[in-house]
Amino acid sequence: MLFTIFGATGDLTTKKLIPALYNLYFEEEMPENFKVINIGRRAYTSEAFVDEIREKMSGDYPRWEAFKKHLLYFQMDFSNSEAYPDFKKFVEDLPGQYRNRIFYLATAPRFFPIIAQALIQCKMIRRDDFREKIVFEKPFGEDLASAKAYNRLLLEAIDESQVFRIDHYLGKEMLQNILMVRFANKIFENIWNSESIESVKIYAMETESVKQRGGYYDHSGALKDMVQNHLFQTLSLVAMEPPGGLNDNLIKDEKVAVLDRVRVSDEVIYGQYAGYQNEKGIAPASTTETFVGLKLYIDTPRWKETPFYLVTGKMMSKKRAGIEITFKDATCFFEKGMPKKNKLFIEIFPREGLVLQFNGKAPGLAAYTMPMKLDYCHLCNVVGNSPEAYEKLISDVVHNDASLFTRWDEIESSWRIIDAMIEKKGLSKPVIYGSESEILSECEKRWKEPVFDEDMD
Ligand SMILES: NC(=O)c1ccc[n+]([C@@H]2O[C@H](COP(=O)([O-])OP(=O)(O)OC[C@H]3O[C@@H](n4cnc5c(N)ncnc54)[C@H](OP(=O)(O)O)[C@@H]3O)[C@@H](O)[C@H]2O)c1
Structure with missing residues (x-):
């Protein structure tokens, strides 16, 4: 070869x-x-x-x-x-x-x-x-x-x-795991909708600047570099309807159906890290975004008005990627304690795993409710090394397996959304941020809710 x-x-x-x-x-x-x-x-x-x-x-x-x-x-x-x-x-x-x-x-x-x-x-x-x-x-x-x-x-x-x-996110273990978690478990299957889910957050944070890639990045920005591919691929796996079978094309049909029903809200925050304009290869007074905080809806009966938040940025405090699914409040008749909303965290990077937050009884005589977590670390239970995404994908190319590669209509649908966003954004100036907390607080002001669950940091 x-x-x-x-x-x-x-x-x-x-x-x-x-x-x-x-x-x-x-x-x-x-x-x-x-x-x-x-x-x-x-x-x-x-x-x-x-x-x-x-x-x-x-x-x-x-x-x-x-x-x-x-x-x-x-x-x-x-x-x-x-x-x-x-x-x-x-x-x-x-x-x-x-x-x-x-x-x-x-x-x-x-x-x-x-x-x-x-x-x-x-x-x-x-x-x-x-x-x-x-x-x-x-x-x-x-x-x-x-x-x-x-x-x-x-x-x-x-x-x-x-x-x-190629979209190397699809080669990541936890991305491949989304469909298994969703469709191989009765406990999730019945609550994976707007009746039970309050919001979904999908994030991919990078600590790096544009480094030597300014010439490329300035024509791209976070929307084209991250949202059009990695974040939309993740979104479509989280939000898709059950496919008619395990056939690769049936799965892709349902992913495309999600992208075709995306409605981007007006609450989009574009940011640019302070100092970006002084990097090599960047146009003077560039308005290219290095951060996007995007709120969108999926107009299907399953999702109705459930907000999906997609967040990605450069020069963030920690490199991390994952999905946070927040469930609605349960009708709780326990008066004492501090119950929290149920959450399912799908961790993509640096740890690969699943954490389910639920409420139970605090130890002791009184009936206090308290939040607790079931924690599954994917890598910890793997014998040997979990394969890197590129390893899996290169091996699939060698073996002619295209199931983890993007079909043309997925690309077409995601560009349609991005093109409309870019047209709307025009040359408006992004928010300049000196730190992750600065730009996230901008999102929080607009969305009126925290971007990350502080317990998961
Ligand atoms: N970097 C990552 O971690 C990463 C992750 C996922 C996806 N990607 C994608 O992968 C692609 C490449 O990314 P990259 O980061 O490797 O870019 P890069 O660092 O800019 O590398 C591109 C290379 O192409 C060479 N090149 C440019 N014009 C050439 C020409 N006419 N003839 C021969 N060589 C030429 C450049 O060499 P010279 O030094 O000669 O200019 C440069 O080393 C991009 O599409 C990017 O989105 C990158």
């Missing part, structure tokens, strides 16, 4: 792709005969590239010396279509036969059509040769129009089954 990474000098390759490929190799999940071709425009020998990438990778890699023999570097400007015949020759001249070919586009979306078209034109990827596949990082497109154009270009030349649109 030949695994080619376009954009291999970038952050994603060092942080996620090479470690994931290494882990698959370590676990003997890679085919015996494989090469990873790393493409970048900087001048490196394969050896220098591999040494530099290893220096930047954190953690232990006991079989690195054996693994690194499978890594190659190929220097090329991937935006130049004339460079592809040389790349093709490089591949053809490799000793050994590599009929399974995966092209992984770890680049900004504006390069997607250029690279895809060049690969198609030089016949490195051909329709219906299912051993030739192309993987696109998120976000797929920069808006609905560009996403549609990219998709058309692809499907005119190759088959949908050769296209993998």
Whole structure:
């Protein structure tokens, strides 16, 4: 197998792709005969590239010396279509036969059509040769129009089954767990609606600034970088109707149905961290949002007026992601004690787990009610390591399993929402925040409720 990474000098390759490929190799999940071709425009020998990438990778890699023999570097400007015949020759001249070919586009979306078209034109990827596949990082497109154009270009030349649109959130264990928790438990099935649920919060907080990615991020912002993909994917799993079966397409049909019924409220808070405009690659007086606090509704009989809050931001105090489902107050006839609302926390990062908050009797003679928690730590009960999202997804591409990849109509529906939000937002100035608490208190003022449950911090 030949695994080619376009954009291999970038952050994603060092942080996620090479470690994931290494882990698959370590676990003997890679085919015996494989090469990873790393493409970048900087001048490196394969050896220098591999040494530099290893220096930047954190953690232990006991079989690195054996693994690194499978890594190659190929220097090329991937935006130049004339460079592809040389790349093709490089591949053809490799000793050994590599009929399974995966092209992984770890680049900004504006390069997607250029690279895809060049690969198609030089016949490195051909329709219906299912051993030739192309993987696109998120976000797929920069808006609905560009996403549609990219998709058309692809499907005119190759088959949908050769296209993998990645959203690595879907490879996370707890995202995969949402459907199990919802549909394999009678206790949740009957209360998963507006009758019982007061609100749902979905959050993904990052501590990092835009770092070296200012040029990309300033054209994207949190809406396109996080909400269009990770948060909408999570939302659709939480809110979807039961699918007609466990068939991948039936599940995706229900996810699309959720996105098509989203109604974004006027209570959207856009923030930008103080100092953003001084970062490298950012336009002067940029109004790009690095924080979004979004309140929306899903107009289905199940959800009626239940608010869903989606929150994401850069330069937050702690990196964390999860879902907080708050249930309505029970009719409580116990007079003493401090009962709290029932909550279900689905923890995605850093801990993977489930916490259910409920009320019970405080120990002692008196009938005091007090909140208590059932706590399940997903990782703690796993023998060995839980696979990283990228490991799972790369392995799925190798095995032609597209169930955790985004289908075109999911992308189309999510861009439709984001485009409308961007149009409404226009060039209005985001709230400048110096800290997480500053921007969250802005949300709390607007929404009249705390963003996070203080007990879960
Ligand atoms: N970083 C993450 O953790 C992460 C997580 C999830 C998804 N993603 C997605 O993954 C994609 C890539 O992200 P990234 O963070 O790796 O971006 P990045 O750090 O900007 O890397 C992109 C790489 O592409 C190279 N490049 C740009 N133009 C080129 C050209 N014409 N020819 C050859 N190489 C060229 C750049 O190399 P030069 O140095 O030569 O410019 C750069 O190293 C994005 O779509 C992003 O949304 C990233």
